[in-house]
Amino acid sequence: MPVVSPDVSVLSEDFAADPYRWFPHLRERAPVHYEPAIDSYFLSRHEDVKRVLTDHEAFTTRTLQVRAEPVMRGPVLAQMTGAEHTAKRKIVVRAFTGQALEEHIRAVRANAAELMAPFLPRGRMDLVNDFGKPLAVHVTLDVLGLDSGDRRRVAEWNAGVTEFITSLALTPGRRRRCLECAEQLEAHLRPVIEQRRRAPGEDLISKLCTAGFDGIAMSDREVTALVINVLAAATEPADKTLALLFKHLIDHPEQLAQVRRDPGLLPAAIAETLRYTPPVQLIPREAEEDTVFGGGTVPAGATVFCMIGAANRDPGAFSDPDTFDIHRPDLGTARSFTAAAQHLAFGSGLHQCVGAAFARAELDTVAGMLLPLLDRVRYRPGFRYRESGLYTRGPVALPLDFTPARKGGTGLG
Template sequence: MTPQEAPDILSPAFAADPYPVYRRLRDEAPLLWHAPTRSYLLSRYEDVRRAFKDPAFTSENYAWQLEPVHGRTFVQMSGHEHTVRRALVAPVFRGTSLQEKLLPVIERNAGELIDGFRDTGRVELVSQFAGRFPVHVIVDMMGLDRGDHDTFQRWYRSVVAFLGNLSRDPEVAAEGLRTREEFAAYLLPVIRRRRAALGDDLLSSLCTAEVDGTAMSDEEIRAFCSLLLSAGAETTDKAVAAVMRNLLLHPEQLAAVTADRELIPRAFIETLRHTPPVQMIMRQVAGDVEMSGGVIPDGSTVICLIGSAGRDERRYADPDSFDVFRTDLTDRTAFSAAADHLSFALGRHFCVGALLAKAEIEVAIGQLLDAMPDVRLEPGFTPRDQGTFTRGPAALPLRFTPVRGRVRG
């Protein structure tokens, strides 16, 4: 397959359904130069996995992809600098901090949003719950004014659009840069006030974090919070809707998960493989790198097609089928750097918020099933996904018989 013959990942046909295109790329062009994005595409599981673990694949691309809208964060760093900066933020999202501080915030926000529709018997899940839930959680985590939810929602959408702007639309780019300025003007004074009067929140934890004599500056805290607002919300936003959609399209699996809530993490993991919220992650190579199908020249940008890797028949049996019980996907390591799915990347750049995402999905799906035990799609509705860089259901109208009160507290 020549580049001229290859399907275009920016085309309307690809946006409508990327998975047949992914299959063709895996079979015919596992390494392909894509001129519109000036990048090489990797589509096979083993190649994408290698790109996430091999030091020859760097995060230098983040200097132009992420830094303009976020500022410099640990994801752009390498070596000792990356290790120390990551260690400053990682403890907030695991262990006792996650269980004692963040879990109550997650549970409260899920319950409050569900209270808005639990007595109505119907909900459009994307706009009324999934698209708002993780942003509300992040605002509460940072100890910010809940009256600013709509502002944070707008900033979140703007940053996500900037990061997924593969076609380089100048208006999308300009809006993302305006968002960076607005976010800085809002948050930097809050950080300074928090340093003077610490609380029991994420900003206070970041203000006091120290590793090997290194602490975070106000600007570094702001940049990390900007990263958290996009990366931390996007996976959860799309995943809540996608998990529910996948279960609703497989009633026997929905029944199993409803009966055994221990299966919710497996439904999440299988969704991350089958219909991942983040379809692509970029890397840059240091030196010429030989892969399946050819050589990637030194300094080139690489687009790792996660959505394709998760459907690779060389790695997964019957990969186009959604199956929470599949035996070739391990849940024991699924939320660690040793995961055998690729949606959180791997190795040194494995998503620092993976356990937070797991907790959010467990709480959200659990509370939704409690409130909607006989949940079903709106009659006649066929779910449709949207998005290229990130992807999830465009809408998910549901019906259910109202349950009075909160079943599980």
């Protein structure tokens, strides 16, 4: 029989307001929690979540045919296995490593400098809406080789795609709107793909257009799906993680001072942010057979949501897990952006996030630029912090005040 916790529903307003408050209850009393309204199971213990994510035969990504494929306009990397997955994943990984990564980071610096420049003399900005969200879109468009002049439209369409993927329940009207966004994004990409087939460059779309699988070039549908896959995956977590990083450092001024004195601690601060408040909170899988966990049984064919935020705060995996500590010995900065990571913010196993190395480099670069510029950084008076999102989660806004940069001393030239 499914275990329904009488004290909490993952779909409730109380849970949405602060899921971290409820994670200990779920881990201890309902580690296999059932939500009848959406006929899905939620796992909250680190051991159970890791087991699901690493056993891709017992827990498949078939659920993405419904949750993602309609707006991705085709199968995404997480749905693939075997030789196809290996070949296509390798193409995407190459776009985020080596010389390509160095070129992307130069573009990250340029985009960040351009976006920051108007705010430095004012001494105030909203790190989420003025900077983080537009930066994530700018950077991803650069990686893909899309015209930055189209960023507003692309961002709007991408928001619809993301809403479809990350919503646990959509009204018919919102579902139609999300599908319309996906159709418009596909129509926008179609002539770009045709042009890159004729005259490829060094961008990711060109590489997808010129690469093949089993000696056969990928179809326009396959390229489109991978492009939208990258667009959604690269924009959503990036802006949230940057804002969360600064929130935690501002809330822990002694650790902020340590990072300012020793920038070499910045990767540890990023890794701890990913553990403490992962931007991706839920990862779905489908059970191939009845599976017994410590707190109950998941039946064959059921949708299972791995609760990354709860797993990353499991005292069975981390000491004093509800404390933000960039010096924690059980995290391991070096391995936190690899397949050996103890935290699960990038997933785990076969379908671990392909952009982990790029995420580290991007966040390290941008935060490293901002920290010296945002002197005496603090929340704007009267600000009340609020987060939103169940599937992906981050600050709604983060309005900051700081000492305005002196003329000629911005360090952005």
